[in-house]
Amino acid sequence: MGILLKLWLLFPQRIRLWAYQLLVRVGLRLYGPTTSFSCFRLPFNLYAKAGYGVDVHEANALRFISQHVAGPLPSLVDVIPYPRFENGMFIVMTRLPGKPLALGLWDMSPEQRSLLASDLKRIIDQMRSIPPPQTGPKICAVDGGPVLCYRVCVDRVGPFETEADFYQWLSDRLVLEEQDRLKAFAKPVHSKTHPIYLTHNDFSPQNILVDENGRLTGLVDWACLSWFPQYWEWTRSYYAKESYGPWREMMDKIFGRYEEELAVEQELWKYTSPW
Template sequence: MLNALIEQGVSLFLNIRTSVAKDLFGSLGPSVVRVGRHRVVKGPCQLAELEALRFVAQSTSIPVPKIRRTYTYHRKLFIELDYIKGIDLESASIENLLSVDQKKAIVDELAGFVRQLRELQPLHKGNVASADSGSCLDYRIGTRPVGPFLNHEEFHAFLRGNIPLEDCRQVYGEQVLQCHSHHYRTCFTHSDLTQRNIIVDEGRIVAIVDWAFSGWYPEYWEYTKEHYGLLNIPDWYSELRRVMPRYDSELEAERSLWAQFDEPGNQMHV
């Protein structure tokens, strides 16, 4: 009874706060509402995003929005975060707000942040999972959380629809066979390092946002996910290839899977 009353109170508070805030500040996106000069509320979120924000803040110097509090509303998670002053890199590029030197410096800074993520050590070596070894969400895999996977072999089997490795060449081609036969390190990965998730101000990165897809993945995943849903911004990709570890064979393998069996989590739930 007490828990129900508490949830009703939280629900009322959250509804009033976000409704008033939308009138005052507008929406920052489909799941983010600015609720004051210095705060936003994001949700509903998966637990993996909360785990990632805490883990990255505690383990690296990467700038991420600070968590202020969480809410549970109709069994869904909402996170109150600091509002980050700045503009996303995509908008800054479209509006020509950055010089060539500033763009290069931002990419170099981003590369340093990616190196920090790749140096982190997983709780369970080989797992494909969220920061705290739970289920992970990535729209490349599907619209529902999946896993955790005990090892890369289990994860790769899921990506190819559980087609046996010995049949992989015939079904998906040589590149997928080579990729899924290889041993990789496990690295912490943002999984959505697009320009819209990089907030800049005065020519520097002030925050990396939207950690919803992050988790422990094979070391090539950050690079291949950079090219998923490739946008027409060749200078951005050429700069990334300059500073990030390249996995071009794995990218070809992933492109084959994108074409033939994309979002396996959705297809295998049908």
């Protein structure tokens, strides 16, 4: 942390918040809106997040990942309570270069996608080398709090003491008429105990930044960072991406395949609403 930033963080929170809100207005004039209602590009190579669902767990996730994983990841600059939203926080982070992979995935050659998969795997391997907490909930955010996963719910849920508790919660949200059938279908997977790994949990082409050659320049949006079963990052990366053939090939190279778990997840997706 530079000396100027250390001095800036000594200012009262209300003054810093006022300054950041001013920078949001300047950024909207200079750069226009982003694709997210809660994300704003600021001058000085910064981004801000503020709005519904932006909370202290997201700030803790950003702090945790930047301290434990080396690579092109955003760094937390400041976090301030934001009373406009219940439990809201105003988060300021560093900006990373590049454009979203979603804009050019289908134009990349197989060789470019293979190199990008290698870039991403280096980050994922670091994440998976971090041991999960030995006490407390098994399925939880990095601060032990509730998880955010848009595959299961648009709001934070849990935490869950065990993997089995998580599966029970998933099963209870299934369409009532199909619950018994689906529970029986999922039992071979849901009765297993999988290794627990640190999971980005929103691994998608929108959150991967690349340069003009398709090489990785950033992995962003860490709001969903949590501890989940080993297969979850891979099956989650398939969620709602039925037509994303090149993307799925990359995910297979990074994570391997979990056929039995994917079959269960794909059936559950049909009868689960995150709303």
